[in-house]
Amino acid sequence: AQSVTQLGSHVSVSEGALVLLRCNYSSSVPPYLFWYVQYPNQGLQLLLKYTTGATLVKGINGFEAEFKKSETSFHLTKPSAHMSDAAEYFCAVSERGNKLVFGAGTILRVKS
Amino acid sequence: DTEVTQTPKHLVMGMTNKKSLKCEQHMGHRAMYWYKQKAKKPPELMFVYSYEKLSINESVPSRFSPECPNSSLLNLHLHALQPEDSALYLCASSQNPLATGYNSPLHFGNGTRLTVT
Numbered sequence: 252a253q254s255v256t257q258l259g260s261h262v263s264v265s266e267g268a269l270v271l272l273r274c275n276y277s278s279s280v281p282p283y284l285f286w287y288v289q290y291p292n293q294g295l296q297l298l299l300k301y302t303t304g305a306t307l308v309k310g311i312n313g314f315e316a317e318f319k320k321s322e323t324s325f326h327l328t329k330p331s332a333h334m335s336d337a338a339e340y341f342c343a344v345s346e347r348g349n350k351l352v353f354g355a356g357t358i359l360r361v362k363s
Numbered sequence: 364d365t366e367v368t369q370t371p372k373h374l375v376m377g378m379t380n381k382k383s384l385k386c387e388q389h390m391g392h393r394a395m396y397w398y399k400q401k402a403k404k405p406p407e408l409m410f411v412y413s414y415e416k417l418s419i420n421e422s423v424p425s426r427f428s429p430e431c432p433n434s435s436l437l438n439l440h441l442h443a444l445q446p447e448d449s450a451l452y453l454c455a456s457s458q459n460p461l462a463t464g465y466n467s468p469l470h471f472g473n474g475t476r477l478t479v480t
Contacts (some may be wrong), residue, residue, distance in 0.1 A: 292473070294474050295371075295453070296471070297469070341405055353406055356403075
């Protein structure tokens with residue numbers, strides 16, 4: 252069965268600094284991988300997804316993630332953090348069985 | 364604005380009440396989902412409807428009863444809930460069911476914040 256581990260339940264960065272949110276997955280087949288963002292009192296919004304093809308995927312709001320099969324990782328990055336990026340971020344994996352399994356989430360705090 | 368609409372946004376109900384949560388999407392998606400999210404936790408899958416048929420029930424207690432009247436609507440009927448059922452209930456949809464192998468991401472509504480007293 253697939254699983255997702257997000258390293259760090261809280262990450263704090265300064266405005267303008269690099270954002271790096273870590274995600275490692277476990278899957279018995281090539282997975283579909285997703286990053287979602289959740290702002291307070293809202294649902295989840297898709298940031299980006301990896302299915303096949305190019306391993307570096309670009310998403311909305313300047314975020315991107317790189318699929319590294321050898322490291323079973325799908326880390327999320329953004330070159331320069333904005334205050335509006337403060338939210339909770341979830342990495343998720345699907346093995347095409349109608350189930351999307353989420354990691355525990357990482358709360359990103361952006362300091363001015 | 365989200366393309367998946369959930370009503371009501373907030374609901375407070377007693378343990379003997381019967382209420383329903385509603386979800387609507389007009390994107391032509393053929394799979395719809397109910398998730399439960401407790402505070403500071405990730406969403407947990409409850410039910411999946413694929414082409415208007417229930418395809419997954421994650422061993423959810425019978426006090427939660429899903430219904431999919433048509434391809435655009437999804438309901439969650441609630442009866443005799445417990446205080447520990449208080450949570451954010453999220454509805455989602457995807458263009459194709461994940462099991463078909465398509466890379467259809469889930470689109471989420473903003474949820475219903477349920478409080479059981």
